Amino acid sequence: MFKRPFFPQSGIEETLARIQNHKGVLGTVIVSNSGTTLRSTLDDLLTEQYSKLLPSLAELARNLVRDLDPQNDLDFLRIRSFKHEIMVAAREDFVLIVIQDPTAASS
């Protein structure tokens, strides 16, 4: 029998649930800096694509910001597409990806 580890996770789960409950949120993905997906509400294929493509873009954006001003840093990345918006919060250790289409019915 798999026993659930005793780590307190309630905070993170709560936070994720809060995000997920916003209108039109299609999915959230958490990727570690090593490129591994820690948690995702999307299906496997999409998760793989998002976790493969977005951290590198965020890193590129961070390079851009820091090249322009070495004392500056990337805070938040929002990608507005015709279908939805992708929000990327990239820090040193983790990347949080939220995909939202506000016109879609809340999932």
Next chain:
Amino acid sequence: MEGTSEEDGAGERPASTSEIVIESAENGSSGVAGDLDGQNVESQALNSQPEDPHEGQHVDSKITADGENVTQIENGAEIVETSGVVEEAESVPKDPANEGQEEGALTQPTEVLDETAAVKEGEEASVVQMEEPAAPPPPDLPPYIPPEVGPDYIPVARLPPLPLPYALNEDGRKIPLHGVESIFLTGSTVEIIGITHLGGDKEGGKLADFVYKEKILQDIQFRGAISDFHVIKTKVLESDFDPLLIKINEEDAYGDGNNFELVLSKEVADVWNYIEEETARRQQLRIDEELRAAIERAKPRSQKKRIVKPWNSRGSELEIEEASVFAKREPLQMVIQRRRREFYQAFKLTDKDAHELWNSSQMECRPFKDPNFDLRHLEQERGVQAVPETSSIAIQAGGGRPITSSNQTVPLELTAVQKQEVLGSQDLSKFFDRVMYQCEEALIQNEVTNIFRDDFASLAEDDAVSGNRKEANITEVQSFTHLTYSKNKVVSAVQWLPHRKGVVAVACTEAASYAERVAKAGRPAHAYILIWNFKDPIHPEFVLQAPFETAAFQYNPFNPDIITAGCYNGQVVMWDMSSEHERIAAMKYSKSKDPDAGDEAQIPVVKWRFSSAVEFSHHSHITDLVWMPGIDCNRGRFTRLGEGSKECNFFATTGGDGKVNFWDIRVDRLMKKGRKAADDSDLVWKPVHTVALVSLLGMELGGTKLCFHHEMEKGIFNIASFDGELLHGQYNKPEGDEHGEDTKLCIQAHVGPVMALERSPFFDNILLSVGDWSFQIWREGQAVPLFQSGYASEYYTCGCWSPTRPAVIYLVDTSGNLEVWDVLDRSHEPSMRATLSSSPFMSMSFMAGSAAPNQTQQLLALGDAAGSLRIVELPRNLRRPVPNEVKLMGNFLERETNRMGDVAARAPARTAALKAAEERKKAKEEAEAAKDKEPAVPQPTAKQVAAKALEFDEKAEAEYYKLEHAFKIKLGLLSEEEPN
């Protein structure tokens, strides 16, 4: 202090420069001296070749002894030696080049001497170097090695010359020396004294020998006077030595014919001996020198002995001495001192005005005017041209760096436990704490605002509104008319071909009055539908022939080969183009081959394929025809074929007989079902379903326009009539209600025939009806219009919604105007009016597909009553919707609906109030009447009312006649006595 040092410097500097001069002068002179070694010698020698004649003999004698070169040079040397100062001084100016080389300083006699010395030195050197190698020693002898010589060895050439063995008289001729007797000895004498061996050609080559005095005296004694020596007996006796020397003189050197010389004095004998010895010695020395020189020459260059010659003063040092400058006194020495305490003193700086300072005595550097600064550059021309550096580089890439064509990676994944660990880690929760707020902010922002709104689009729209006039005008693009087919006919129906761009189909009918039509009724009169292509505005692409005039036709939306039309006699006809394309193409080809052929013959005519049976068709003319795509009809029941179905087999027609007929185009089916007729004309084509409609007056509803709901299977339809009624009904009856009422609502909408009935492309249940002088917007199923326009001055003949703008309506009228109504802009008058034709417009149609977004062109086809088809282009502002127009129009309709509701709600109260007011009025009138006529008039019946009205009319007429009469009398048209 400075001044002194300068003086010192000035004193010294010339000295140093002069030193340099000295050096250079020395160099120069030494250079000249060096040159002399080689060059001068030769030139000197050459100069001195033509020598004084009295030297010639000596030269001759030398030639035999030495080589030619040597002789020449020796000559020069001899000359120098003998001729001395004066001669040399004369010879010098003969060679200007030589003089130049010697810097012109050699005019002094001393210099000449020096020069000759140098020449002699040079001679020796040149002798050593230039002499031909001596003849090699005889081979049988051991190689002769000449003895080494010391540094003080004097070469033969430089030895003093030998004394001469003769003397010279005044004439320069040779004479025997004193103590020498030139005698002639006969052969016997020679034999007697035993000197036969003498002679240059004899063996031994001896020239001289000793002869004892005694022998000569004996000869004299013996032979007496005939002795050769007899003449010189005394001299022989007086001679101081013995034996005497005798020398053969074969060449007769003195020219006196004697062949011997006899030396009588010891002095001369010694000299002669010395000459002979010395000559022999010198000969040997010369040979030695030659050998040494040959050995030296044979040596390799590195081992050659360098002859270092001692410096010979030739007077140049005197010149240098004269030219040089020497310090004539000891340099001065000065000591300048300053007290130590005067160094490193503190500064005391104070501020002072510049002009004060400059004028003060402390100012050591006084200002002065420097003319350099007065020069001003007034103009300067400069140019810089930058030329880009170019370089041509060629690189040839060798193909084929190996590239990995594929690789396989395994995704990095964590196990569930690891994931849980990370998910539960403090880092992640920290990360979330930082990120959460931003995420939520973004999410909420997106919820609040419409993120997909294109702000630029609305910006562009603003521009378009304030665009130029031309942008906002309706312009005619093209017009079509045909002399035979459409001229002076009414374009009763227009449709853009659904599958082709720039092709319009037009149905033409005779512009006949009702009476004319009645007269013609029943007689077949072919009518045509013209297919116009934008490419050819003169000839229709082809025409469709119908048995009767058609007022309505439609292309099948899914199968453009099928065209159906409704005729004036109530029949429905159908064309099938699928078999006609080839024929049309062939005709076109022949037309292009023969352009002179008549127009009529060249326009392809397509005959109708099927026509409906007259007995099952409409009884009156067909006014409208609508296809029902994706619908299946089975025994009066309409069902949808399925989503995305591309079948369209049914259409509906309406006509003046108040029926709506539904037709199936699959005539073949009928044929199979019916009798097996080979001919199409035998076919009985009848409607699959019929709905009969009744007007408000209980008569047949003369339908003019038919309008279905978008979802046709619901069976909801609206029909407009000739009498201005609008009928809302349902043809698809629900189950179990077979005989239900078709008509749900019938309203008197217009006072004249309704010319257009169209459903809004944006709102499902909003209808537009156009009739008489107004148009109305209806909500389906409601008895009151949402919006009714004011009455226009002209009759509206057609109208339609804009396919792209929800609030825009296009109307045409009988005077050829196109009106554009934007109900959001203004509701009392059209937003735009354009007069496009002189004759009434009868039909209109939007280009197929113009509802699609991003169309760059919106074309409207208008058919007028004179047979021409006009294509107009609508401006951009009418084409592109304003932002949120659908919403705004929805609001407008909502507002109007509310208004109608309000009016309806107030209607009972209003009617009650109206009634009350009327009753009050009536009561008042009754009361007045009662005053006039006591008996109360009973409540008038309808007849009584009619009678009353008649009475009123008669009374009014009598009054009128009376008035007229009075008026005529007044005008003098009638006499007062005359009765009326």
